[in-house]
Amino acid sequence: PLVFYLQVKEKLKSIGPFRPMNIFLRQEIEQMQRVISLVRNTLTDLKLAIDGTIVMSENLRDALDCMYDGRIPASWKKASWASSTLGFWFTELLERNHQFYKWIFESQPNCFWMTGFFNPQGFLTAMRQEITRANKGWALDSVVLCSEVTKWMKDDITSPPLEGVYVYGLYLEGAGWDRRNMRLTESKPKMLFEMMPVIRLYAENNTSKDPRLYSCPVYKKTIRTxxxxxxxxxxxxxxPPEHWVLRG
Structure with a gap:
């Protein structure tokens, strides 16, 4: 509703509109608002079309067929994210909305669900900008993303890290994780995916990379493109890192 959206805009102004993290949050909320409006309009029009009050257009017929089959209507998918079924898509809509709501009306999360963002790269850039600003003499161009896998799961986190961000909800495919020794291990039999502990992402100035580490790509979805x-x-x-590259 419009009243709620105006409340959100006021709140964004009051929490410091020029902080990189808050600029990122505003962009995410605007995108979320577009998705919610689209879903609301489709469902409202669909009810009217079923009652015969308005004409059933091609778009509405597509949406009705998709919902009947448990698929995501094309117009929703285009404005949002990919998902295997409409049920999973709607669950993600609620979870994404919940994260944004808590962030804006309560406080910045101690631990972020990074894959619940439209633009996770923007999230990491905002984090790097904040660290660059906090360290005199650092330049954004020379600040590199660093990571550290913790021993904790999401529910163990009670405060944010001193620098950087905690993220959760990432899964390993093609390998397992040895939580005691904090390193990669072979996948357990019949286990396609293994949940990772919370990861701390931060930034450092001009650091050289340890060649013994495996640089593991992170994707939003299981389709790795x-x-x-x-x-x-x-x-x-x-x-050696090549071992895990071959494991996919």
Whole structure:
């Protein structure tokens, strides 16, 4: 509703509109608002079309057929994100909305669900900008993304890190994770995906990369294409990094 959206705009003004993280949040909320409006308009028009009040257009017929089959209507998918079924898509809509709502009306999360953002790369850039500003003499061009896998799961986190951000909700495919020794290990039999502990993402100035670490690509979805690529995180490994590249 419009009243709620105006409340959101007021709140964004009051929490410091020029902080990189808050600029990122505003862009995400605007995109979310577009998706919610689209869903609301489609469902409202669909009710009127079923009652015979308005004409059933091609778009509405497509939406009705998709909902009947449990698929995502094309217009919704285009404005949002990919998902295997309408049920999973709607669950993600609620979860994304919940994260934004808590962030804006309560406080910045201690731990972020990074794949619940429209633009996770923008999130990482905003984090790098904040760290660059906090360290005198650093330049954004020379600040590189660094990562550290913690021993904790999401529910163990009670405060944010001193620098950087905690993220959760990432899964490993093609490998397992040895939580005791904090390193990559072979996949367990019949386990396609393994949930990663919370990862701390931060930035450092001009650091040289440890060649023994495996630079693991992170994707928004299981379809691993350039469109879904977010960034790479460095993971400890006993085997040479090429071993994990071959494991996919």
């Amino acid at each position: 350039d469109m879904n690529y977010i960034a790479a995180v460095d993971l400890k490994t006993l085997q």
